[in-house]
Amino acid sequence: MILRETKLKIDNLVGQDEDLVIDGKSFSSRLMLGTGKYKNTDLALSSIMISQASIVTVAVRRLQSSNILDDSNILHGLPLDTVWLLPNTAGCTTVQEAIRVASLGHEICKRLGQVNNKFVKLEVISDPQYLLPDPIGTLKAAEYLVNKGYSVLPYMYPDPILARQLEEIGCSTVMPLASPIGSGQGLQNIENLQIIIENSSVPVIIDAGLGTSSDAVKSIEIGASAVLVNSAIANSQSPELMAKAMQLGVKSGRYSYLSKRMVKSDRAVPSSPSTGLLF
Structure with missing residues (x-):
């Protein structure tokens, strides 16, 4: 009886967890997936399905060189x-290029049946060596796209001031990097990420550099609304298994965040009572 009541209580608490909401649209999963670097399309699709991700990002420039309705195109297999x-807008190095590619992305969404989808993950990267986002270019492109009615999700260096500026001009989220793209180094700027999370009124999605499921757990544990993962899954020895690990990691991190961890102590605190002992 007690076990059943406890299970019902836990199920109720879990059921009360709110969905991820971006610009008024709800998503059941806090794990977002990229589609690059997989050995083949079937493996990418299988990993996406196993992850139960609600949002999947695709580089528009990569789609431009192929027929989006071709059987071999990953979009053909996604349950849209x-x-x-x-x-x-991956691969864009200037403001003008990013704006043009964002427009193409919207047209692709309409062609695939998501007529009202004006979401865009904004990337302006002029640094070919370290692939760090251009803060000024990102801000300019974001402001233009927001004014054109896009839901802008800007990829950015974890700069709390830039995060505030992007939110103020109307971006739907901010997406600070954990560490350089594809590096798998995990959370290298955790103090800045925490400042951004504490001061943001829009969802904070940690993007780039996550290497394994424990990075996803930690990201959500510190209060990030979601994570976006690509290389950690695609470059693992078993992408499908890592996709499952990421899915469970995000859930674990969310439950831990909602539970509110114990207060740290600078000394040991006994678990057993020191009074009322038999001897």
Whole structure:
């Protein structure tokens, strides 16, 4: 009886957890997936399905060189009635280029049936060596796209001031990097990430550099609304298994965040009572 009541209580608490909401649209998963670097399309699709991700991002420039309705195109296999497409401007080095590619992304979404999808993951990266986002270019492109009615999800260096500026001009989220793209180094700027999370009124999505499921756990544990993962899954020895690990990691981190961890102590605190002992 007690076990059943405890299970019902836990199920009720878990059921009360709110969905991820971006610009008024709800998503059941806090794990977002990229589609690059997989050995083949079937493996990418299988990993996405196993992850139960609600949002999948695709580089528009990569789609430009192929027929989006071709059987070999990853978009052909995605269940677009349940998966929300997030076109991204990866590979763009200037403001003008990013704006043009964002527009193409919207047209692709319309062609695939997501007519009202004006989401765009904004990337303006002029640094070919370290792939760090251009803060000024990102801000300019974001402001233009917001004014054109786009839901802008900007990829950015973990700079709390820039995060505030992007929110003030109307971005739907901020997406600070954990560490350089594809590096797998994990959370290298955790203090800055925590400042951004504490001061943001929009969802904070930690993007780039996550290497394994424990990085996803920690990201959500410190209060991030979601994580976006690509290389950690695609470059693992078993992408499908890592996709499952990431899915469970995000859930674990969220439950831990909602539980509110114990207060740290600078000394040991006994678990057993020191009074009322038999001897």
